[in-house]
Amino acid sequence: MIETRNLTKSYGSFRALHDLNLEVGEGSVFGFVGANGAGKSTTFSILATLLPPTSGDAFVGGYSVRTSPAEVRRLIGYMPDFFGVYDQLKTEEYLDFYAASYGISAGSRKTLIGQLLELVNLSEKRDAYVDSLSRGMKQRLCLARSLIHDPKVLILDEPASGLDPRARVEMREIMKRLKDMDKTILISSHILPELAEMCDEIGVIDRGRLLARQSVREIHSMMKGDRVIVVKLNGPAAAAAGFFEERPFVSALIRDDEAGEVAFSFSGSQQDQEELLAAAAASPLGIRSFSEEETDLEDVFLSLTKGGGA
Amino acid sequence: MKADLSNPVLMKEIKLRFRSPKSFVGILFYLASMSLFVIGFFYLMTQDGSSGGYLDPGQSYMLFTMLTYIQLVLVLFITPGLTAGSISSEREKQTLNMLLTTSQTSFQIIVGKLLSSIAFLVLMLVSSLPLYSIVFLYGGVSPKQLLLLMFYFLLTTVAIGSLGVMFSTLIRKTIISMIATYGSVLALLSVTGFLSIFFASLSQGSASPAAHLFAAINPAVLTASLLAADSGNLLREMTGLGWPIWIIYLLFYLAVTAAAVFVSVKSLRVNMARGK
Numbered sequence: 001m002i003e004t005r006n007l008t009k010s011y012g013s014f015r016a017l018h019d020l021n022l023e024v025g026e027g028s029v030f031g032f033v034g035a036n037g038a039g040k041s042t043t044f045s046i047l048a049t050l051l052p053p054t055s056g057d058a059f060v061g062g063y064s065v066r067t068s069p070a071e072v073r074r075l076i077g078y079m080p081d082f083f084g085v086y087d088q089l090k091t092e093e094y095l096d097f098y099a100a101s102y103g104i105s106a107g108s109r110k111t112l113i114g115q116l117l118e119l120v121n122l123s124e125k126r127d128a129y130v131d132s133l134s135r136g137m138k139q140r141l142c143l144a145r146s147l148i149h150d151p152k153v154l155i156l157d158e159p160a161s162g163l164d165p166r167a168r169v170e171m172r173e174i175m176k177r178l179k180d181m182d183k184t185i186l187i188s189s190h191i192l193p194e195l196a197e198m199c200d201e202i203g204v205i206d207r208g209r210l211l212a213r214q215s216v217r218e219i220h221s222m223m224k225g226d227r228v229i230v231v232k233l234n235g236p237a238a239a240a241a242g243f244f245e246e247r248p249f250v251s252a253l254i255r256d257d258e259a260g261e262v263a264f265s266f267s268g269s270q271q272d273q274e275e276l277l278a279a280a281a282a283s284p285l286g287i288r289s290f291s292e293e294e295t296d297l298e299d300v301f302l303s304l305t306k307g308g309g310a
Numbered sequence: 311m312k313a314d315l316s317n318p319v320l321m322k323e324i325k326l327r328f329r330s331p332k333s334f335v336g337i338l339f340y341l342a343s344m345s346l347f348v349i350g351f352f353y354l355m356t357q358d359g360s361s362g363g364y365l366d367p368g369q370s371y372m373l374f375t376m377l378t379y380i381q382l383v384l385v386l387f388i389t390p391g392l393t394a395g396s397i398s399s400e401r402e403k404q405t406l407n408m409l410l411t412t413s414q415t416s417f418q419i420i421v422g423k424l425l426s427s428i429a430f431l432v433l434m435l436v437s438s439l440p441l442y443s444i445v446f447l448y449g450g451v452s453p454k455q456l457l458l459l460m461f462y463f464l465l466t467t468v469a470i471g472s473l474g475v476m477f478s479t480l481i482r483k484t485i486i487s488m489i490a491t492y493g494s495v496l497a498l499l500s501v502t503g504f505l506s507i508f509f510a511s512l513s514q515g516s517a518s519p520a521a522h523l524f525a526a527i528n529p530a531v532l533t534a535s536l537l538a539a540d541s542g543n544l545l546r547e548m549t550g551l552g553w554p555i556w557i558i559y560l561l562f563y564l565a566v567t568a569a570a571v572f573v574s575v576k577s578l579r580v581n582m583a584r585g586k
Contacts, residue, residue, distance in 0.1 A: 048411050049411065049580075049582055050410060050580065052584050066582050067583060069582045073413060076411065078411045080404070080407050080408065083404050083405065083408060084404035089322070089326065093325070097318055097321075097322045100318035100321070101319075101409070101412035101413065101414045102413045103413055145408065
């Protein structure tokens with residue numbers, strides 16, 4: 001549904017985007033992670049037909065942003081990272097204006113607006129002036145605006161930026177609903193764990209280059225190379241520590257006698273890990289649980305972009 | 311055609327403009343000033359007692375002339391203020407990008423912005439018509455003359471409004487766009503007059519098309535020619551040419567409008583194919 005081919009954007013000698021190649025399938029949610037100035041908003045602006053690429057091309061639903069920008073605009077719902085609202089319009093009037101801007105007939109607008117306000121939990125603010133809404137409500141209203149013409153593709157540039165924790169949770173819930181509606185979503189955020197929760201795939205961009213484009217789990221594996229294994233025991237931790245330390249691929253073992261557990265870094269393959277588990281289970285150590293600890297996505301992000309000014 | 315009639319930007323702008331108390335205060339202040347002027351004029355002209363409380367046709371025409379020049383000043387100095395921020399203020403308020411990603415054509419957006427600003431000025435002009443009409447009570451002015459002047463004001467408003475929208479599209483900052491638009495108006499008022507006199511003096515009595523053309527596109531000159539028929543003779547004496555200046559004015563300002571709207575439409579959205 002979304003494709004970029006060697007997409008490059010330069011401002012004089014500064015290259016904001018460098019040969020970006022990306023494919024996002026229909027109905028999938030792709031998260032774009034990167035520090036400020038990494039190239040996320042530049043990519044989104046090009047896809048939204050607001051910025052011409054220097055070279056390469058981008059396609060939405062098979063339409064090139066270069067040659068068919070009007071068709072691309074019909075397919076996308078775009079929410080910029082920074083946006084303003086028309087203060088003297090009421091919430092309903094605000095959405096009505098955009099509905100009219102997409103050529104939606106006056107007769108069907110009222111029902112549509114009601115549905116969208118319900119989706120973004122703003123039904124009770126239908127007659128409120130946009131100016132009186134909180135930041136979070138404005139973000140949700142802008143999201144409703146981007147959905148007004150039922151676009152197949154949503155391009156959401158930091159939709160949770162600047163929101164308080166409660167508003168973030170609300171925004172995340174709406175995203176899940178949109179995912180269920182089979183929208184193809186391209187979303188960027190600095191709130192990395194949130195992206196991990198809602199995205200099928202994540203692309204890490206730094207200084208205009210796509211460093212990684214994989215599922216969250218794959219990025220973890222790729223970057224860490226080794227995983228953190230936590231083993232909880234019924235027996236003494238000291239014996240278990242001795243057992244695991246002698247095994248291949250195990251390093252940096254930590255023993256917690258009080259909690260009765262050991263944790264260590266494991267650099268072997270998935271099969272090596274399964275063999276280790278089988279050996280541990282067959283031993284008289286008294287294994288209560290053997291689990292791979294989830295590392296924070298932020299760790300992955302920082303590892304990938306280290307030195308990138310994140 | 312249907313899309314033009316239901317222009318969403320036009321509807322939204324009219325709603326926003328007329329919802330603002332500033333618009334009503336502006337019209338109120340304008341009409342109050344005009345009323346005070348008319349009452350003051352009546353007072354001065356009728357205080358000697360010989361008039362019997364009435365204006366003679368000559369005085370009535372003088373009032374009409376003065377009101378016309380007040381309206382001209384209104385058109386020339388309020389239109390830039392209404393239009394020169396039409397696109398740049400959207401950019402400053404960070405609403406433009408969302409507007410540009412809708413299905414509306416650039417032409418729809420530009421025309422919507424232009425017409426909404428003009429609609430407000432037309433309301434001001436129309437609301438002043440009852441004051442204008444007082445002159446009909448005393449004679450000296452024909453309704454045809456008034457209609458002609460209204461058309462002239464409308465044409466001038468559309469042309470200057472188009473320039474305002476064009477500068478607002480081309481220039482990112484509203485304040486700079488305002489300066490550029492007011493500068494253009496001042497140039498049309500003063501530079502054209504200066505150039506006309508300059509070319510007329512160069513020709514030393516022979517026919518000077520340049521002097522005639524520059525005079526013809528000066529709003530003050532056309533106003534004078536609409537108010538006093540013999541001003542055309544003065545121009546003929548000065549430039550040696552008898553071309554009807556209202557035709558030149560009409561063609562010039564229609565061309566200015568078309569060019570400004572064209573440039574605005576072409577520059578509103580980036581050219582995605584350009585690859586710059």
